Amino acid sequence: MNGVARFVKMVTFWELLKGMAITSRFLAKPKVTELYPDVRPVLPYRTKGRLHVEIGTCISCRMCEKACPEGCIKVFQPSKEVFKTDKRPVEFYLSQEHCLHCGLCVDACPTGSIHHSQEFEMAVYNPDDLLFDKETLPYDLDLKHFRWNWIENAPVKK
Amino acid sequence: MTAEQQAEKVSPLREIMETREVELNLGPQHPATHGVYRALVKLDGERVLGMESIIGYLHRGIEKWAEYRNWTQATPIFDRLDYVGAVLNCHGYVGAVEKLLGVEVPKKAQYIRVVLDELQRIASHLVWLGTHGLDIGAQSVLFYAIREREAIMDLFEAMLGQRLLPNAYPIGGVRFDFPKGWVEVCRRLLDVLPQRIDEYEGLLTGNRIWRQRTIGVGVISAKDAIALSLSGPTLRGSGVNFDVRKAIPYSSYEDFDFEIPLGQNGDVFDRYLCRVREMRQSLRIIRQALDGMPEGELRGKVSKIIRPPAGEAYFTIEAAKGQLGFYIVSDGGDKPYRVHVKSPSFVNLQGIETMCKGNLIADVVAVIGSLDIVLGEVDR
Amino acid sequence: MSDEKPPVETPAPPAAEAAAPEAQAKPAAPKPPAPKPAAPAGPKKWEPSGEIAENGAAAALKAKFGDVVTGVKSPCKEATVLVPKARLIEILAFLKEDAACAMDYLSDLTGAHYPNNDKKFEVAYHLYSLTRKESLRVKVQLDDGEPCPTATGVWPGADWMEREAHDLLGIVFEGHPNLKVILLPEDFDGHPLRKEFPLGGAQEEMIRSNKYGKPVYLPEEIEEARKIIEERRHDS
Numbered sequence: 005m006n007g008v009a010r011f012v013k014m015v016t017f018w019e020l021l022k023g024m025a026i027t028s029r030f031l032a033k034p035k036v037t038e039l040y041p042d043v044r045p046v047l048p049y050r051t052k053g054r055l056h057v058e059i060g061t062c063i064s065c066r067m068c069e070k071a072c073p074e075g076c077i078k079v080f081q082p083s084k085e086v087f088k089t090d091k092r093p094v095e096f097y098l099s100q101e102h103c104l105h106c107g108l109c110v111d112a113c114p115t116g117s118i119h120h121s122q123e124f125e126m127a128v129y130n131p132d133d134l135l136f137d138k139e140t141l142p143y144d145l146d147l148k149h150f151r152w153n154w155i156e157n158a159p160v161k162k
Numbered sequence: 163m164t165a166e167q168q169a170e171k172v173s174p175l176r177e178i179m180e181t182r183e184v185e186l187n188l189g190p191q192h193p194a195t196h197g198v199y200r201a202l203v204k205l206d207g208e209r210v211l212g213m214e215s216i217i218g219y220l221h222r223g224i225e226k227w228a229e230y231r232n233w234t235q236a237t238p239i240f241d242r243l244d245y246v247g248a249v250l251n252c253h254g255y256v257g258a259v260e261k262l263l264g265v266e267v268p269k270k271a272q273y274i275r276v277v278l279d280e281l282q283r284i285a286s287h288l289v290w291l292g293t294h295g296l297d298i299g300a301q302s303v304l305f306y307a308i309r310e311r312e313a314i315m316d317l318f319e320a321m322l323g324q325r326l327l328p329n330a331y332p333i334g335g336v337r338f339d340f341p342k343g344w345v346e347v348c349r350r351l352l353d354v355l356p357q358r359i360d361e362y363e364g365l366l367t368g369n370r371i372w373r374q375r376t377i378g379v380g381v382i383s384a385k386d387a388i389a390l391s392l393s394g395p396t397l398r399g400s401g402v403n404f405d406v407r408k409a410i411p412y413s414s415y416e417d418f419d420f421e422i423p424l425g426q427n428g429d430v431f432d433r434y435l436c437r438v439r440e441m442r443q444s445l446r447i448i449r450q451a452l453d454g455m456p457e458g459e460l461r462g463k464v465s466k467i468i469r470p471p472a473g474e475a476y477f478t479i480e481a482a483k484g485q486l487g488f489y490i491v492s493d494g495g496d497k498p499y500r501v502h503v504k505s506p507s508f509v510n511l512q513g514i515e516t517m518c519k520g521n522l523i524a525d526v527v528a529v530i531g532s533l534d535i536v537l538g539e540v541d542r
Numbered sequence: 543m544s545d546e547k548p549p550v551e552t553p554a555p556p557a558a559e560a561a562a563p564e565a566q567a568k569p570a571a572p573k574p575p576a577p578k579p580a581a582p583a584g585p586k587k588w589e590p591s592g593e594i595a596e597n598g599a600a601a602a603l604k605a606k607f608g609d610v611v612t613g614v615k616s617p618c619k620e621a622t623v624l625v626p627k628a629r630l631i632e633i634l635a636f637l638k639e640d641a642a643c644a645m646d647y648l649s650d651l652t653g654a655h656y657p658n659n660d661k662k663f664e665v666a667y668h669l670y671s672l673t674r675k676e677s678l679r680v681k682v683q684l685d686d687g688e689p690c691p692t693a694t695g696v697w698p699g700a701d702w703m704e705r706e707a708h709d710l711l712g713i714v715f716e717g718h719p720n721l722k723v724i725l726l727p728e729d730f731d732g733h734p735l736r737k738e739f740p741l742g743g744a745q746e747e748m749i750r751s752n753k754y755g756k757p758v759y760l761p762e763e764i765e766e767a768r769k770i771i772e773e774r775r776h777d778s
Contacts, residue, residue, distance in 0.1 A: 017370075019368035019369050019370060020369060020370070020371075022364050022368070023302075023364060023365045023366075023369055026361050026364050026365055027302050027365075036309050036312075047319070048319055048320040048323075048341070049341075050319070050320060050321070050322065050323040050338070050341065051319060051323055051324075052323035052324050052328075071234070071235070072235075073231050073235035073236070073238060073239070078767065080764045080767070094764060095764055095767070095768070097767065097771065104238050104327075104329075105324060105327075105329075106237070106238035106329040107323065107329055107337075108234065108235065108237075108238070108329070111332065111337070120323065135771065137771065217724065217725065218723070218724060218725040218726060218727070221725045221726065223734055225710075225735060226734050226735060226739075261618050262617060262618055264617070264618065388646055388647055388672065389697060389698050389699060390698055390699040391647065391648045391649070391697060391699030391700075391703075392699075402672065404647070404672055409670075409672075409675055410675075410677070470617070471591045471592065471617040472588065472589060472590055472591045472617070473590035473591050473592055473615065473616055473617035473618070474590060474616065474620075474622075474666070474679075475616075475617070475618050475620065476620060476649075476650065476668050476677075476679065478649065485649065487649060487650050487668065489650060489652055489666065489668065491588075491654055493586070493588050494591075499588070499654075500654045500655075500735075502650070502652040502654075504649065504650040504652075504668075508702065508706075509699065509702065509703070511702075512699060512701060512702050541725060542725070
């Protein structure tokens with residue numbers, strides 16, 4: 005009996021038909037692909053996208069600069085006189101070109117001023133456009149699509 | 163026509179058609195080599211007589227790079243070793259530093275690591291399954307495998323923030339707990355995946371074309387496999403019971419109940435079966451870890467500037483490809499003095515000559531696929 | 543600092559005072575500060591800390607070879623032994639064959655460069671016993687350019703690992719069947735994992751001047767940094 009069944013399976017290409025059945029079952033199933041450029045995906049809040057710096061809360065402690073493995077952050081502290089009252093950096097350079105998106109600067113920041121945003125479209129025609137300074141760094145976040153992840157993640161010490 | 167005349171007519175042809183060994187160059191840019199891997203194959207007709215591997219096209223000097231960063235900064239670069247199993251690489255390095263520091267990782271962090279590691283192992287095996295199928299000619303598996311991998315990548319994105327190279331663990335524990343709703347999504351995936359693995363097996367395991375292409379191809383005996391220091395499913399396909407998770411338990415693997423699938427013949431088909439069964443075992447481990455998730459801290463006590471005591475440590479984990487070892491040397495400073503990576507792909511690739519000898523040239527592609535090499539890890 | 547010995551020119555203090563170094567240090571304060579303990583000649587040597595760990599294989603090895611095998615300190619209690627180069631292969635073969643050791647699996651083979659030590663190179667063999675589930679690290683020390691006997695006769699798997707160590711560190715493995723470059727290009731000059739080798743390689747200067755080759759290392763002065771960034775913006 006067993007031998008007959010095996011013979012029938014062999015002649016009818018049973019296991020190949022089984023494979024065909026699995027494949028053809030997917031014809032009726034819904035699509036799993038995303039229509040990205042038309043429909044923008046909503047990313048989870050922990051997504052490590054482009055770095056975003058809140059210059060207003062930055063105290064120019066340079067912890068992010070020391071933590072960065074690729075040296076893409078450079079912070080310039082204000083002079084000692086100014087630093088007593090206003091701790092915001094004089095200049096903040098960020099080279100997104102070399103950023104690994106590792107999140108070590110976010111870990112190091114004591115005030116939660118630097119964090120990843122959900123911005124992921126970072127393609128530019130010129131690499132120099134990825135070099136940000138204090139004026140170009142904070143950009144308008146469209147809050148419909150992005151949520152800042154530091155609200156939930158970075159411990160904000162006061 | 164006399165016999166002499168005939169011989170004269172044939173002789174120039176004979177010179178052209180003289181049988182000799184042919185040296186064929188496979189790669190470095192070849193769709194079946196899974197990256198930039200070049201092989202010089204010595205052929206007698208279609209039989210492989212000998213083989214020489216030429217690697218190093220993707221050498222980036224990761225070990226040297228790490229010596230110029232401090233212990234924390236060196237973490238993200240090791241994700242780039244095996245870029246389809248990045249979380250496991252990160253675990254290897256971080257675990258080595260923790261061993262040298264003598265830091266005890268909290269139980270909860272260990273369990274979270276186990277969950278993420280096993281998810282990554284499944285994702286890595288799915289990529290292997292798809293591409294291996296593609297190499298041999300089973301095209302549809304790739305689409306299904308990548309679809310399931312995408313679900314795992316989404317889980318990683320929600321948990322760690324990145325899909326491919328997440329820089330998963332800090333030294334001493336994990337960064338975050340699972341986000342809200344993550345565990346439910348993960349459990350749903352765990353319910354779905356066994357059926358999906360059944361589908362892959364339905365497409366491949368019984369398929370006579372697949373069986374003819376894989377059974378008895380690329381055989382390596384257990385003795386040879388141990389002598390060549392192979393590891394992972396490549397070793398277990400030959401029937402050697404060596405899994406780092408069982409042999410040298412790390413990160414609470416001794417708490418979980420799972421089996422190590424073993425092969426018998428050490429051919430391509432056995433290695434395939436080992437990996438597919440390993441995926442099912444990984445699902446079991448994840449379920450146990452999620453059920454028994456303890457409460458507690460997420461990070462052990464680690465100072466901000468890490469200065470391990472002078473000395474050396476060797477820490478191994480079971481990565482998706484095999485035994486991944488990190489040999490780190492510290493001189494008491496804040497930078498690694500020397501980091502050496504024992505990458506399973508590099509060592510496993512040594513076995514290819516033994517496996518291919520005597521097989522057909524078309525089987526070389528099947529053997530490369532069955533080794534599951536990632537050239538980023540081979541060349542470092 | 544408190545238990546540091548007084549400088550040589552001062553008379554040796556009585557034993558009672560030596561027991562209370564804090565009290566002894568105070569009267570010495572007005573004097574010119576005592577010279578710090580003589581800095582070790584040259585840069586610091588690399589030396590492991592911790593204590594010597596033992597396991598079955600290390601004990602069996604010591605029982606057989608005696609004084610030749612010395613234990614090495616390890617901060618995380620990994621059994622480590624240092625063996626002389628002349629008897630290395632004999633010891634490795636013993637470790638593999640002997641039933642009390644049965645180190646049949648070569649897990650890793652690598653080297654490291656210690657330019658400040660007397661012996662400049664170390665080769666480390668990480669062995670594992672599949673049957674006895676025990677690991678052992680065997681180390682051998684070498685001078686610069688001193689060849690190391692090959693372990694390919696004991697474990698064929700040492701082949702590529704030795705080639706890699708030869709490639710990156712310049713350790714010559716004597717008797718290796720095919721000792722040629724494996725990871726580096728064939729015309730590469732130097733051994734990158736040696737400590738004197740610069741990170742960017744021989745072309746380091748060239749890479750730095752390359753506009754897109756490396757991260758921007760901006761100068762400490764803000765004016766200069768601004769100027770550089772302005773220049774880059776103008777170029778584009």
